[in-house]
């Protein structure tokens with residue numbers, strides 16, 4: 077049923093490299109991954125039309141790293157970021173869409 081399965085997930089300097097089971101290789105910058113974080117909190121921030129919202133600085137994006145990647149069942153990974161954020165669960169289908 078779930079055809080998007082990674083055979084390798086590797087952290088590069090500022091992007092995530094994924095080799096998929098069907099041979100496709102994809103890469104996604106940490107910034108894009110984080111900006112698309114599917115957790116409820118980030119989702120709320122994105123949907124909120126708050127003019128006072130504080131946007132992350134360039135320095136934040138330059139320093140942002142992934143400190144841990146944890147498998148969630150057979151369908152997703154949970155990414156833990158260097159700033160402590162770790163509620164985002166990225167399904168393989170979502171990652172595949174992001175990185176095509």
Ligand SMILES: [Zn+2]
Nearest residue numbers: 113115118164
């Ligand atoms: Zn999030």
